[in-house]
Amino acid sequence: MNEKRLWNLSELEAFGLNRATIRKRLKAVGIEPVATGRSNTPLYDVIQVAPHLCQRPIKETDAPDLMGFKTAAELRAYIQAEREKRGLGEDCKDLITREDYENEIATCIAAIKKFASTAITRVESAIPNATGEQLESLEALYNFDLKAVSHEISV
Template identity: 65%
Template sequence: MNNEKRLWNLTELELFDYHRSTIRKKLKAAGIEPVAYKGSTPLYDVVQVAPYLTQAPVKESDAPDLMGFKTAAEFRAYIQAQGEKLKFMKDTEEVVDVTDYESELGRCITAIKSFKTTAITRVETAVSTITPQQLEELERLFNFDLEAVTDGLEQV
């Protein structure tokens, strides 16, 4: 190594597990020029070049992404198995269809809103001394609680 520990030549940069020609190509592609020369040997700032020599290689292929599977056949088998698993779960009613879920959620929200109207009417008929202001306050509180319940159901 040279006396300036930050400045490395191509041979020293081989510590990044690349051949000198590969290092040259990577640095040229990144637009990195030598910061100094020792005779005719180019020296590079190791702090500047390290990020380009430690990056994972970028896959430049027209082939489809196989999500980590070694072959297309393995990937296809995985997709098929997932489809069969989903079909089995539907058959055993472990999963619910999205439309059924949304429909059931809508019925829950409707029932809760209906409860609010019914509850206010029952309070009005059961308590004959209740004032219109008290009924309005009760309805405001019901609306506040109803919004909280609705928000909670929609997040499920």
């Protein structure tokens, strides 16, 4: 192993940590010295230890995930504000209930189905001299457009 890769604790302080913190982090991940230098100074492979000295320590806690908020109080305040905002939106009729939304979509779908079932019949009535081939082409176009509308509604 290249000796320039072997650093003692004093040299590892270049990572911005004190010796005690370095020892603690290396011990936590199970890294042992790979050699000893003068005066039995422990030497560590800098390539092996650098990732553990550069990253912020991960706190192990039983605390719930706070979704990026610093404290539980901030998270609670955010949730409460969102509830109040939703309530105000509903009170001002800016928001609709899920039931109303589903009823509106059902009405739209019913209107589209009715259109699909009557469109060709209306064209036949309005243009009595249309050929069967023309009506089939028109029906294919209607079906294509109806599938596109159906896809947009379902997405």
